[in-house]
Amino acid sequence: MREVAEAAGVSVATVSLVVNNKPDARIGADARQRVHDAIRALGYRPNALAKNLVSGGSRFIGLVTDAIATTPFAGQIIHGAQDEAWKHGYILLIANIEGNEEAEREAISMMLEHQVRGVLYSTWYHRAAAVPAPLRETDVVLVNCYSPAGDVRAVVPAEVQGGRTATELLLREGHRRIAIINTTTPSPAHDGRLRGYREALEAAGVAYDPALVFNAQPDQSGGYDVVEHLLAQGPTGVFCHNDRVAMGLYDGLRERGLSIPEDLAVVGFDNQEVIAAHLRPPLTTVALPHYELGAAGVRVLLGVEDAPGDGRVEVACPAVVRSSVGPAQGKGAVPRAVGLRRS
Amino acid sequence: MREVAEAAGVSVATVSLVVNNKPDARIGADARQRVHDAIRALGYRPNALAKNLVSGGSRFIGLVTDAIATTPFAGQIIHGAQDEAWKHGYILLIANIEGNEEAEREAISMMLEHQVRGVLYSTWYHRAAAVPAPLRETDVVLVNCYSPAGDVRAVVPAEVQGGRTATELLLREGHRRIAIINTTTPSPAHDGRLRGYREALEAAGVAYDPALVFNAQPDQSGGYDVVEHLLAQGPTGVFCHNDRVAMGLYDGLRERGLSIPEDLAVVGFDNQEVIAAHLRPPLTTVALPHYELGAAGVRVLLGVEDAPGDGRVEVACPAVVRSSVGPAQGKGAVPRAVGLRRS
DNA sequence: GTGAAAGCGCTAACAG
């Protein structure tokens, strides 16, 4: 920078002013031009480190994730966070700590030492999480997880609304005997989606039948194994806890010569591209908004978006309609008008 | 830091020496203790920005990717790079530019301004790539892509070996009439895997039959659509260009009442977890080593691992054996011993 | 053994 100043025959202060073209700096057009020329000639680049040092803070936002590899999900959160951070002139420092306590401690101190503007602490599936103590030294927002104490701002998927949406996808087509294949253990997803399912049923005037709720391992084999029991209850539509369960269900149904959506309408959850979009028929599902979660996370961190009173923002899970749901027909069916009235 | 010095009754220089516990700094045990106490008492954290400024360089490594969202692949590259960088005390600055020229320029200058140690330029599928000019100002290594001019170090998957491995998986079980479903356009993957296929065949003494090579769109529908033609050639085993093609193939086969691996042994490529591990039967495939690609990338960047003369390191694609390949049987089959002899 | 002082590259008053 000093070199630029010398080459342009001005002082470093002037160079600083033109580089950041400060609004209220009155610089002679000639001087400004000479500076620009010198910059180009010398291939000068400002040193962000020095700039940050003097300004006190940095343009970094930390993102710590608990699993980047396992699923495409973490990638989406990173993607959303990175895009949004970028938009506001921030850079993401990412660290991923696969359950390693020490790595977590180190990652956090490293971020703190780099004077991050704040950090996003994210998990790959929606759950309660304990905020590591050192994070309290800076701004934190939880992404896809929340503090049971409710004392930290959090951005999470709207599970209840998602469950409602999934169920309405079936209701809308006239289905009334709708099963749900849930997971076996309590979790925000388990509880929320079930609640959404019940709310949607109730709103549509369909009685809730416990015999139609199944619990299975949340993967392909879970979906595959439950087919027999499921069919025994004669549903015309089924809401699967996730796309992988739906994938297993597809297999089980196919083996029995049943077809989708004619014999059974199925709705998934997660919208895991590789699966959902390419099953035969393509799966109608509800998306888990990972990208948005990451983006919203930086927005609340930066104060661009306000968190409501309880510091918890819920991001909607939108329906993704493909071809695995058709109109209800046969015995259990009801005139389409009923479903339509509700929507 | 000044505060710590005052609290401990020493100078900042001493604090600096203690904090970084310099090997040849002779500090009184008492003073050292007082410094440590003061640090704890004040909750002091060194300022990495200042440290880097004075030392001239930073502990940053830039990673620019062209697609983080689309597939789980980019996530794996990031993961590998991040783990390895971390191991050497470096932090990853990531930027992803979905084909956006300007974002790319900005991302690169931002990295340069932060005095990165070097940058990894990665693509989500293996291909030739043009290195943006400004990157020449720093150390660059290409990951999952390469410069046609061969003037930049690159880390890429060993496609030929992968193709050979996939084919051997079939040969080993006695298959001799082995088809390959490749993509429709030339690419390192297309060309390399085909070559590996031919090499493996030749090594096993099986004649290459052009009628057994098919070209299809590299996704589920491609695999599904080619079934008819494929079956017409009566292969006992098939090597699919990727797992998605295999997934489509599964569907087509199932619709015809054919079963895997009894009627047809199938091998995929990519090892896309969500698909491969959960198809029925689980798919035997060859993994694309994305994690390793990222890790090797930082290793060559840091000079921990040497790139061979041509600056191109190939990372092996390992076989992932699951259940979609069984012994060859029936007309086309050959005694198992033949296959075994080769392995 | 430890402190004083210079300086990393830049910004922000404050003078001129």
Added chain:
DNA sequence: CTGTTAGCGCTTTCAC
């Protein structure tokens, strides 16, 4: 309009 000056928080000679 533009230059001078004083730091930002830290490391690193070099004295004492």
